[in-house]
Amino acid sequence: MSITAQTFDLDLPPLGDHGPRRARTLMIQGTASDVGKSLIVAGLGRAYSRRGLAVRPFKAQNMSNNAAVAIDSDWPPGPDGRIPPGEIGRAQALQAQACRASRSVHMNPVLLKPQSDLDCQVILRGRPIGSWSASAYQALKPRLLPAVLDSLNRLAADADLILIEGAGSGAEQYLRAQDISNMGLAEAGDIPVVLLGDDSRGGVMAAMIGAHALWTPSERARVAGYLINKFRGDPAVFAPACTEISRRTGWPSLGIVQWFAAAHNLPPEDSLALEVPADISDPSHRRPGLTVAVPRLPRIANFDDLGPLAAEPGVRLHWVPSGRPIPRDVDVILLPGSKATRADMEALHREGWDQDIFCHRRHGGAVVGLCGGFQMLGRMIHDPDGIEGPPGSTPGLGLLALETWIGPTKHLVELAVLDRRSGQRVTGYEMHMGRSSGPALDRPWLRLDDGTRVRAEGAESSDGRVMGSYLHGLFAADGFRHHWLARFGQQSDLPDYGARIEATLDALADRLEADLDLDRLLELAR
Known part of the structure; x- marks a missing residue:
């Protein structure tokens, strides 16, 4: 269901009066998407926090189906009298960790979660407020700017430095009139800008000079300098390029960041960062260990659940792209979360992956579903109100005797509990709009003990080879991950994923x- 700005009564949370901004601010804008803005903000956040500064990350608008629970919210209490938690992009959650700060909905006041190529769910300060088509959202954005600036001021009232990440390319002038995340925000908040370019993809000179040509005189004057990121080789060889960029733009070079090979150890921000997998049907790619295949669904969400498994030396995690079958000789097929479960279930049927999964199951293979993937393991997925797309119902895989109804209320909760079935501590969060029921739930995968009660979570088949849960982050809990791998005869060689x-x-x-x-x-920040 798409709701336009003209028909939706936007109920903004209360805006505060915070007086003069305490913290310095500095914005990192990019010449394009995926130039490393998120990583640079995280690295600067950790570096300045190590110097004793109270640093906070901020991104006005993020588009990602990878999200994390944030503990604070300014929305009114729910029917139970409690103020529900909110959600922010996973990139801002990682940046908060880098800054050694608690996650806040104000770090990412607008989160866009794509549901199709033409519309997305809008999360405002942690809470879904509806779905908009791409064109309707452009009309909505200026109405969100007061909430964005208010969130920035709230963070700045209790910090020394705010590091602001832009979105995509800051020089897309066709979007400038409605911009709330790049130069629109910088000018509204009087924020200095550092422009970041990516040398690894080539064309960084043209990107820098092109941005200068597209910006207005006031926007150009707001740029305090530029950084070159992802550089390989001798910086002296690149020096003439910096000279020419500075000559044409008047901006000083603020440095060249060498290629950081360990970046793959950190969770990627969105599915564009997922690498094309090796051909796991080719014997030359087969190595000892547990092989986990993950169909790359179009609306995949929160796939950072798989990061701890991918980090295990004895686990071979392979993404299966569209148009390729799931090989028969994998050990586990894992279905990840989804922002549009019915649409991804239909894609799974179109690809023929359902038949691959049935064959895998008949031959004794294991199947795991997380959140949306858990819903796909059931018999039917119902969305009578069209929350995630056109109203209707879609058959699931039928591997577990349960059905799911998608509803308007999102369930958000962060957990750190004991799983009584495995005897291991688990940490993670739930973030879903569906409710599942059926006899399969009588055999839960987990039994979560929070110290006051024990509740069943998820479902598991009678032979223990099909399992699913709504709980994200399961495999980041070291003890649980080690226990799960041991079920398949695989020893864990990663003792502490958090470390x-x-x-x-x-x-x-x-x-x-x-x-x-x-x-x-730091001197450039103001």
């Missing part, structure tokens, strides 16, 4: 300390 993330963030900060003049960058 790996922390070490990578520290290494990223070290990289930026070595390549950049961080004192100069």
